[in-house]
Amino acid sequence: xxxxxxxxEMDDAALMLRARxxxxxAFEVLVKRHQNMLLNFFARSGVQYDYEDLVQQTFLRLYRxxxxxxxxxxxxxxxxxxxxxxxxxxxxxxxxxxxxVKGLTAEPRPEHAGPSAADAGAAGGMDVGAALASxxxxxxxVVELGVYQDLPYAEIAAILKIPVGTVKSRMFNALAKxxxxxxxx
Amino acid sequence: MNLTAHLNExxxxxxAAFRGLVERLRSMPERMPAADLTGRIMAAVxxxxxxxxxxxxxxxxxxxxxxxxxxxxxxxxxxRNGCKCxxxxxDGLSWLAAAQEPDGSWSPAKYGGAEAYRPAxxxxxxxxxxxxxxxxxxxQLQRACAALASxxxxxxxxxxRGREQFYNHALAAFALATLYPxxxxxxxxxxxxxAFSRAxxxxxxxxxxxxxxxxxxxxxAWQVRALACASRQGFAEAQIPxxxxxxxxxxxxxxxGSVAYHRTSSACSDSxxxxxxxxxxxxGKAFPGLPELGRRVAGSLRALPAAGEGADCYRDYAKTLAFxxxxxxxxxxxxxxxxxxxxxxxxxxxxxxxxxxxYTTALTLLAAR
Numbered sequence: 379x380x381x382x383x384x385x386x387e388m389d390d391a392a393l394m395l396r397a398r399x400x401x402x403x404a405f406e407v408l409v410k411r412h413q414n415m416l417l418n419f420f421a422r423s424g425v426q427y428d429y430e431d432l433v434q435q436t437f438l439r440l441y442r443x444x445x446x447x448x449x450x451x452x453x454x455x456x457x458x459x460x461x462x463x464x465x466x467x468x469x470x471x472x473x474x475x476x477x478x479v480k481g482l483t484a485e486p487r488p489e490h491a492g493p494s495a496a497d498a499g500a501a502g503g504m505d506v507g508a509a510l511a512s513x514x515x516x517x518x519x520v521v522e523l524g525v526y527q528d529l530p531y532a533e534i535a536a537i538l539k540i541p542v543g544t545v546k547s548r549m550f551n552a553l554a555k556x557x558x559x560x561x562x563x
Numbered sequence: 564m565n566l567t568a569h570l571n572e573x574x575x576x577x578x579a580a581f582r583g584l585v586e587r588l589r590s591m592p593e594r595m596p597a598a599d600l601t602g603r604i605m606a607a608v609x610x611x612x613x614x615x616x617x618x619x620x621x622x623x624x625x626x627x628x629x630x631x632x633x634x635x636x637x638x639x640x641x642x643r644n645g646c647k648c649x650x651x652x653x654d655g656l657s658w659l660a661a662a663q664e665p666d667g668s669w670s671p672a673k674y675g676g677a678e679a680y681r682p683a684x685x686x687x688x689x690x691x692x693x694x695x696x697x698x699x700x701x702x703q704l705q706r707a708c709a710a711l712a713s714x715x716x717x718x719x720x721x722x723x724r725g726r727e728q729f730y731n732h733a734l735a736a737f738a739l740a741t742l743y744p745x746x747x748x749x750x751x752x753x754x755x756x757x758a759f760s761r762a763x764x765x766x767x768x769x770x771x772x773x774x775x776x777x778x779x780x781x782x783x784a785w786q787v788r789a790l791a792c793a794s795r796q797g798f799a800e801a802q803i804p805x806x807x808x809x810x811x812x813x814x815x816x817x818x819x820g821s822v823a824y825h826r827t828s829s830a831c832s833d834s835x836x837x838x839x840x841x842x843x844x845x846x847g848k849a850f851p852g853l854p855e856l857g858r859r860v861a862g863s864l865r866a867l868p869a870a871g872e873g874a875d876c877y878r879d880y881a882k883t884l885a886f887x888x889x890x891x892x893x894x895x896x897x898x899x900x901x902x903x904x905x906x907x908x909x910x911x912x913x914x915x916x917x918x919x920x921x922y923t924t925a926l927t928l929l930a931a932r
Contacts, residue, residue: 402608402612409601409604413596414595532564
């Protein structure tokens with residue numbers, strides 16, 4: 379078995395511990411393993427054109443903070459904590475610039491723009507995407523982590539820094555709102 | 564508890580409805596990353612690793628940083644430097660052509676400048692010659708391009724370290740992209756140059772030669788100009804770093820239209836605002852709002868220098884670009900008149916000691932109408 383194949387066999391925590399010791403190959407395996415998940419996390423967050431940049435920022439932050447990772451924490455929890463912080467920073471940045479530049483809500487480079495309504499519709503995701511986008515951020519994040527990532531509520535609570543009971547109530551409210559939204563459509 | 568367990572707690576009709584909803588949510592098509600996403604992420608990580616390794620650990624770091632800053636400030640002058648500012652000398656183009664070395668480059672040291680900036684000054688001289696109204700300097704331009712290509716290093720840059728390397732790279736890449744239509748053999752050189760830009764872009768979208776910086780406005784504006792030009796010439800790899808660079812510049816503009824060197828610094832200058840304004844207007848056309856922002860930044864510029872400000876070809880060159888692109892031709896003319904006045908008065912450009920006569924002559928020609 380090649381050294382790279384051996385790395386592919388390792389779990390996230392073991393890879394992260396190697397990355398902490400500046401093992402570049404181990405870090406690359408982590409990137410390959412989780413980039414799709416993060417990409418869709420940001421895409422479903424309402425990012426229209428630069429979700430790949432946010433994925434890159436998250437991994438860069440993961441690299442910078444690699445020494446803070448302790449093996450007792452689940453790796454995805456750690457990664458989502460960082461991704462959430464990147465997203466919060468992005469939202470803050472957008473708010474700052476909204477004051478400065480009106481009408482900059484989209485930067486249409488055809489190859490980077492989000493899917494058009496027609497594309498999404500053809501794929502059957504237009505209504506669902508719009509419904510998700512209509513949710514308040516706090517509810518949408520619970521859906522993202524609970525529905526798409528299928529994380530236990532305790533882990534969601536740790537990532538969002540809220541009680542498990544709040545996760546539960548937010549999930550219920552989010553699903554109820556989505557249901558209403560989609561039924562009205 | 565997870566979602567499944569949670570839904571099991573609900574009454575049957577509600578649970579069934581929510582399960583259907585969850586299934587529908589999960590059936591939403593997933594996005595796939597670009598083929599090179601992993602490579603880009605790892606390039607950014609490698610750049611971070613490189614910065615971390617270069618980071619001095621000794622208490623002398625503060626002193627070293629101060630020294631670097633001093634050198635840096637003097638080197639910025641390389642670009643602003645060097646001239647008796649004003650209208651281009653009547654024989655400016657022919658003087659530049661005559662000053663070209665046999666290998667096609669220009670030697671700054673022969674004319675009072677720093678030799679470390681040979682690629683950058685070769686680029687500026689070539690750009691100035693390219694403004695000739697006819698093709699009389701085509702042979703010189705061909706030799707200049709060949710010289711720049713030969714100065715390129717394996718990593719796609721054009722020599723030097725730190726500040727020198729970044730300025731050499733940005734100006735050489737910009738010149739090569741500008742002259743590319745007449746020199747198709749430059750394609751691999753430009754591809755490597757774009758790859759270097761991409762690899763050295765910070766995660767935030769800017770460029771800088773200082774470790775741990777997310778970018779500085781001057782360097783980012785020059786890189787954006789180079790990448791925009793390369794993108795227009797069909798180098799698709801330039802598009803993503805260009806878009807990120809423009810976004811970085813957008814974030815550098817403040818509400819009053821001023822622009823600082825670093826986003827977090829308070830020191831603003833007309834040179835930086837003018838560079839950013841031009842890049843936003845000329846290179847941000849495909850992005851709604853950027854040209855308007857650029858015009859707003861240009862609108863905050865003064866045509867004439869404030870009292871106490873000396874001759875500065877770099878600043879004035881950037882201002883003419885910004886004013887012309889913003890449609891403020893009269894203000895651009897006012898800048899040129901001021902340059903002529905300072906030239907007649909024999910004012911020494913504040914950066915002349917770094918750039919020498921090549922620098923001031925080239926920038927003065929480039930600022931001319």
